[in-house]
Amino acid sequence: MEMLDAVFVYQMHEIKELLWHQRLHSHEYGQFELHYFVSGSGTFTNGPRRYSIFPGALFVTPGETLHSIEADEQESLTYYATLIDSPEEISLIMKLNEKNPITIGTKWRFFFEEVRDKGLSQNPELRLSACHQIFGFLYNLQAGSAAEDPVEENVCLERAIRYMQRHVFDKLTLDQIASHVQLDASYFIRLFKKRMNTTPMKYYTNLQLEAARSLLACSNLSVKEIAGKLQFCSEFHFSKRFKQSTGTSPSLYRKTHLQLLGN
Known part of the structure; x- marks a missing residue:
């Protein structure tokens, strides 16, 4: 297995x-x-x-x-x-x-x-x-075992994640996300970290980096354009976060995955 x-x-x-x-x-x-x-x-x-x-x-x-x-x-x-x-x-x-x-x-x-x-x-x-x-x-x-109904806390987290996904190309703040699910920001952080083992803003950044991987492998946008599209403050900051997440630079990631895609 x-x-x-x-x-x-x-x-x-x-x-x-x-x-x-x-x-x-x-x-x-x-x-x-x-x-x-x-x-x-x-x-x-x-x-x-x-x-x-x-x-x-x-x-x-x-x-x-x-x-x-x-x-x-x-x-x-x-x-x-x-x-x-x-x-x-x-x-x-x-x-x-x-x-x-x-x-x-x-x-x-x-x-x-x-x-x-x-x-x-x-x-x-x-x-x-x-x-x-x-x-x-x-x-x-x-x-045929019926799954349990989702608890209220999970419903709130599901709404928060959907909201983050819809706004992955925007620059969301913690207060905006917490306000969307009508929770106090500090309580929302504790709830999110307990269930997802990370903070809301780290999760949001990871969503942005998921989108970046897709854009690098499947679009002609430059690294600088991708950084701007995802609202990173600079190309350098984007490249640093991307390498921390994937272990490789955006340009090397693109080169590797274009080869895998047969381009």
């Missing part, structure tokens, strides 16, 4: 990015991929079947099954994708594949955030923990 990849795709809309995700591809036998959509619309091709994408939809795709994602022109897709290698669980995956799309609602964002963070950790125990969380979740789905 091994988590091979866990990604968050934010507002997929650049032409090169769209073409990359629209390609038909598959994974190896014994692997499977989850796609959990939290916003936007489009179509998901899974083998011979074609489904509509909607917020809260989960797709389970077995290895060797050709699949692709196509976003509607006016709707930018945001989703989590998780790729796991676990040949011993093929039976479960094939059963869930027949239930596509599985409607689970948008409240599972926090679950997939945690799985992604653990799955990308350098700690092997945390990576294994992420796999077990995924399988516990999938077995509950197969058993």
Whole structure:
């Protein structure tokens, strides 16, 4: 059992990015991929079947099954994708594949955030923990176990994150975000950090850097233009934060990912 990849795709809309995700591809036998959509619309091709994408939809795709994602022109897709290698669980995956799309609602964002963070950790125990969380979740789905209603605190955080996503190219302040969810700023920080293991403004910056990665790989905007578009105070500050987040400079990231995209 091994988590091979866990990604968050934010507002997929650049032409090169769209073409990359629209390609038909598959994974190896014994692997499977989850796609959990939290916003936007489009179509998901899974083998011979074609489904509509909607917020809260989960797709389970077995290895060797050709699949692709196509976003509607006016709707930018945001989703989590998780790729796991676990040949011993093929039976479960094939059963869930027949239930596509599985409607689970948008409240599972926090679950997939945690799985992604653990799955990308350098700690092997945390990576294994992420796999077990995924399988516990999938077995509950197969058993028809109803998920608990979201608690009020999670509803507030969901509203805050949606607000941050909508304004990723603006310069939001903590007070603006807290005001949007009608919470005191200090209480909002404590609540957010307890659930997300980071502060609201660090999370907002990470969203901006997710958008930056997309723009670097899939647009012709210069590093300076991307820094300005995301409201960083300077190209230097943007490059510094980007390298802290990814371990590489924006220009090297662009060069590497353009190669991966076949450009």
